[in-house]
Amino acid sequence: EAGVTQSPTHLIKTRGQQVTLRCSPISGHTSVYWYQQALGLGLQFLLWYDEGEERNRGNFPPRFSGRQFPNYSSELNVNALELEDSALYLCASSLRTYGGNQPQHFGDGTRLSIL
């Protein structure tokens, strides 16, 4: 069974640019989650999508946005990149969760560097 796949693996951008990160969940998983892991910090929750809808959003500015497609894959968009956006962006997927009971399974992440 293929795991969560993310692309690209690495990305280098400059301040002010825009970036799109992609995630394909495990087959059968309908929920997709995005996290930011900056150097030395834990996982900061960004977004949760399920069945194409945004279910919850973390404490990030509106320039962080995303969507989920009918095939349950997802994109994370970041506009007007800032230096502090440099981080590992992790995508996770899970089966439909009832009261948070499903474990999340993570991809390898996209390493975003802002110059």
Add this chain to the structure above:
Amino acid sequence: AQKVTQAQTEISVVEKEDVTLDCVYETRDTTYYLFWYKQPPSGELVFLIRRNSFDEQNEISGRYSWNFQKSTSSFNFTITASQVVDSAVYFCALSEFTGNQFYFGTGTSLTVIP
């Protein structure tokens, strides 16, 4: 306030020693789930275990064991006879029945010295 606290930032042990990683959580829900994840240097978080709030039975899986105690709101993780391959960052996480996100601790970086 932090919902999940992993007070140990870094731990170093010599191979074959036992090591316990602490996790303390905070919730008002009576139904919740606790998780442990391992993040090796390669970066991918690997799911290790899930416990629900109604099951306080300790669990053992090979060299890994988990001690869940509701009375102290703790879900500690013990590695017996540690190996170099255990070197990683370990995260504890909480999911509440009434909530809609995972709360991760800040992680404990474990280094096993050969």
